[in-house]
Amino acid sequence: MNTIFTVPDMTCGHCEKTVRGALAEAxxxxxxxxxxxxxxxxxEGDAGRAEEAIREAGYSPERVVA
Structure with a gap:
């Protein structure tokens, strides 16, 4: 299952790399x-773990409700 998050404080390539790394680890x-x-x-995968990983990386994810 896929989950979509908006991450308003993800503003640059470094942010993207940090979020991607946190998710790869989690x-x-x-x-x-x-x-x-x-x-x-x-x-893809556990939305709760993904959200926690993004938060622990220093960002503010918000789940998009479809």
Whole structure:
């Protein structure tokens, strides 16, 4: 299952790399797609772990409810 987060404080390539690394550590092998312009992160797997990983990396994810 995929979950989409908006991450309003993800503003640059360094932010993207940090978020991607945090998700890779929390959810090894999970598919991650980041759209820096839209400030969205789409991640496969455990949404709670993904949200926690993004928060621990210093960002403020908000789940997008479809």
């Amino acid at each position: 959810l090894p092998g999970a598919a991650v797609a980041i759209d820096l312009t839209a400030k969205t992160v789409t991640v």
